[in-house]
Every structure is written in structure tokens, then in C-alpha cells.
Amino acid sequence: AQSVAQPEDQVNVAEGNPLTVKCTYSVSGNPYLFWYVQYPNRGLQFLLKYITGDNLVKGSYGFEAEFNKSQTSFHLKKPSALVSDSALYFCAVRGSGNQFYFGTGTSLTVIP
């Protein structure tokens, strides 16, 4: 079975500091991993994905994620956080039948 885990319910970071939102995965076969962001009462917006290739994936709004096979992790990162980055972030994995399974979400608060 495919699954992802987000160990932190809440992450707080000061504006201008680097941010990391953690995700670990459990898959059989090659992992197809994704990050999404959700603002209040809105649908999810796609940020980036890892299918194959470079372990460092760059996405929208200055976000990037690092795929680490040995640690089965896919952490989301940004070098310098903005107040507008405050939102709910979801890690996801695509199953063999094209289902998408999401983590429980991490609420990011960027403090001015």
C-alpha cells in the first residue's frame, strides 16, 4: 500500500528564514510524490512533483523539495519564507491505480 506521513501538525518560522515541511513515504515500487498548498476554504494547488530524475525538484512560488530514497523522505523547502506562504501543506503519493493519497497536512505559519 502507498502512504505518506507528515509528522508535524504545525510549523512556525520567522519571515525571511528558511522553511522545511517534512514528509516521509511508504511505497512499493517507484514513488510518485507531490506537494500541494491549500488556503482557507479553497481547493488544493499543485506546487511540485517528483517522478524520476534529479533528487532536488523545483516548483511554484520558490518552493523546492528534496527526494531522499535512503530516508524515504520528500521534504518541502524554501530558502526565505514569506508571510503569504502561511497555509496548509499536503504531501501526496500516487498509487498504482492512479489514486492519490494525502498526508494529514502541516499548517505553516510565517511570523512577520
Added chain:
Amino acid sequence: SQTIHQWPATLVQPVGSPLSLECTVEGTSNPNLYWYRQAAGRGLQLLFYSVGIGQISSEVPQNLSASRPQDRQFILSSKKLLLSDSGFYLCAWTETGSEAFFGQGTRLTVV
């Protein structure tokens, strides 16, 4: 370009009443379609997914059903709503191998 429409945005329904939420996708053919429910603003639960017309897979048995009468139309239904059906319902689509794209969601409150 592809777009996804989901309506209504908000809905308040009494317990025991029926439900019909509709989702349509434009600009693509034979998409994979999904219904998710998000409770308490956090985790997403996959309810149904469909890889083609009339093909519905249910992830979690419950008081809801889904149908796909046309290639780009996905409907979530209930004959009798329960209080526990309240939540934020999200429709999504993908093409095989791509990321999922989400609609804006429907906030359902069962009273």
C-alpha cells in the same frame, strides 16, 4: 487549457435530505476523476475515483455514492444525509501520469 468546475460552493442541508454535488472538467478527454472529503480542515479522505464512464471505485464504504454519466462529469450523491456527512468536498482530475488538479470545493453543512 483545462479547467474544473465544482458546484455549489456552499450548501446547508437537513438531516435525511438527498445530496447531489456536481463536478465537470473542460479541455481534456478521458480524465481520471476523484471525490475527496476534508473534515475539520485537515486530512483528505479519498471517497471515490473513476477511470472512465460508468467505472467507479469506492475507497471507503459509507452513506455516499458516485456516478460518472459522461466522460467529464462526476457526481457525488446521497439518498439521506447524516450529520457526519458534513465537510468540505473536493473534486479532482488527472490525466494518467500527471498531477491532480482540484476544484474549489463545496462546503456541506448538514443540520
